Amino acid sequence: MRTTLKLFLTFVLLSGNLVIAQDKDEIVRDIVKEATENSQLENLAHELVDVIGPRLVGTPQMQKAHEWAVEKYKSWDIAARNEQWGEWRGWERGITHIDLVYPRVQTLEGKQLAWSPGTSKKGVTAELIIIPEVKDSIAFQQWLPSVKDKFVLISMNQPTGRPDSNWEEFATEESFEKMKEARSAQTRAWRERIGKTGLGRRTLPVALENAGAAGVITCNWSRGFGVNKIFGAYTKKVPTIDLSLEDYGLLYRMVEYGDQPKIKVVAESKELGAVPTFNTIAEIKGTEKPDEYIILSAHFDSWDGGTGATDNATGTLVMMEAARILKKIYPNPKRTILVGLWGSEEQGLNGSRAFVEDHPAIVENVQALFNQDNGTGRVVRLSGQGFLHAYEYLGRWLEKVPQDIRKHIETTFPGTPGGGGSDYASFVAAGAPAFSLSSLSWAYWDYTWHTNRDTYDKIVFDDVRSNAILTAILTFMASEDPQRTSRERSVLPISQRTGQQRTWPSPRKPNRKGGLE
Structure with missing residues (x-):
């Protein structure tokens, strides 16, 4: 009788695990289907890049972008707000x-x-x-x-x-x-x-x-x-x-x-005096662990030689599209999903540094952050950013990503912490497991990075769509993971430049009064 009961309980447990696995696979399939059959990327890109245009901090176009994003999130039934973190020298380009x-x-x-x-x-x-x-x-x-x-x-x-x-x-x-x-x-x-x-x-x-x-x-x-x-x-x-x-x-x-x-x-051009500057924050509230967070991260601002299409409208589109898909396919995440569209990244990661400084409780409870910045290309590199056990949880999450996307991604574990370059570094410096989804170049550094040619026509939508799928699946897996991600840091290597052992980057204060002092 005891043997029979034990076998029955084992069967129930295995069946339950199988159902959970099947549910996860089904959600992953639905994410891919929604992203490919009902993509909003082209429409979003047109509205943001063509109509609003470049998003230089302190300009009316930057403010229009913040307002547009909040309304777009609300149309998807996602709560969103513009959170002021400072002021900037206001300026408007003219003829x-x-x-x-x-x-x-x-x-x-x-x-x-x-x-x-x-x-x-x-x-x-x-x-x-x-x-x-x-x-x-x-x-x-x-x-x-x-x-x-x-x-x-x-x-x-x-x-x-x-x-x-x-x-x-x-x-x-x-x-x-x-x-x-x-x-x-x-x-x-x-x-x-x-x-x-x-x-x-x-x-x-x-x-x-x-x-x-x-x-x-x-x-x-x-x-x-x-x-x-x-x-x-x-x-x-x-x-x-x-x-x-x-x-x-x-x-x-x-x-x-x-x-x-x-x-x-x-x-x-016109001088506009001091104007407020914002981060746009969207939120899908967690149901089981609402005080733990997965953050989708991209900087919203740009230089204004072109229209900021690949630096960083494409990263913004990835995070917004991933949030839209998750709200539709996975509306009740276990952990809270935040989307941070940061202001004034181009002048020194100011928006994300301000968020880290202003929200220590959120930063302390970040399960994972995924940031995409360097262009329109498909993601090809993922580093553990110096977190010793990052390979364990990132490896589990990546297993659910379709092979046609995963096969392009080279992983480096544990890696070394990024000290700057994009907004994930603001969180890494504070000890949060934050990761850069690094993209294939597509001649980014010469042709679109901060240039007069960074325009809509340079966007490769197949690659951006792939990145939205990747981000949505990683976010889903991070939310569902029964384990809390480890923040244990690796011992950093000796710097070839200085001959000294590298140290973990320290949080830096944002410039909250740009061009005004």
Whole structure:
């Protein structure tokens, strides 16, 4: 009788485990089905990237994005809020027009840098001048009055507008090597030229505007056809403009050959004073362990050379789509699912650092955080971030991910903790198990990272859809896991750079008053 009862109980237990396993498999299948047959990614991308556009912190477009996200979550029956964490220098980009007006007329391709002062609607017309070769900083100060009422070209004129890959494909080996050697020599000479002024990239534009320059002209080429990095201006009174390599080179050569070129710049940007800055937080409340959290993480802000499509609209879309799918397929998670769309990542992870600082109880109870940032590509790397036992739980969760997605992912355990780079690092520094879903490049660093070409057409939706499926399944598995994830840290290796043992990164304070102090 006892043997029969024992066998019966064993059968019930095994049957129960089998049902649970079947339920998990069914939910995973439904996640994949929803993501592939009812994807919202293209619509979300159009609304965020095309209609709202770039999301520079402190701009009306950033505020519109926060409001749009809250409404979109609510349409999916997901609670959401915009949580203020600081203030930023408010600024709005206006119409920018740059024209060569002498010795001939041509409209030039360029962008006013972020937070650059504007011009009147009539614009500014002036001749151009190049930073000269000087003996030392004293000689530079003697030359400085020459810039009054002139636009100053402060970047090196690149010897070629062709990326190295193009040279490698078509040039002879001798010609390619000759070009690279000449470029290296020219780059060293230009660095020495700027160095002898006694000023750096931040202080040189300020010195020029203080000397009465009409404006500052740069060319921050990104080593690809037609692509430039677009960052922020350091001037406070006169416009800073970045020109395409092709047009910058045109003006530079005209100055060198004594053609006395003139350009007209109209830049109708507006200063808006101090404006509040936010994180957008969405929440699907847990039913069994509501005070434990899985966080889906992406930064919401961007630079505004393009429309911030792959940095980081794609990461944002992954997290929003994963949340939508989970709410529909898995509406009653065991643990609470949060989605953090962080502000001002680009200026130093400020939004996520503020969240970590403001919500220690949540950070203390994070089961896992998944962050996606580096472009549109499918996820191909996952590191344990230095957490000693990360391979145990991440390995269990990954087993449920379809093979056609999982096969691309290279794992590194225990790995080393990220000290920066994206928002997961804010949580890692606080000891929370936070992981970067690192993507295939798709020429990210040269062609879309912080560039004027980071636009909707660069999104690879098959890869983004794959990442949404991956994120949703990992979140589901993390929520269902009966075990709490371990936070035990590995012993970090010796740094090859310093020869000292690496230490765990420390939490850093956010800048809560950007551009205002």
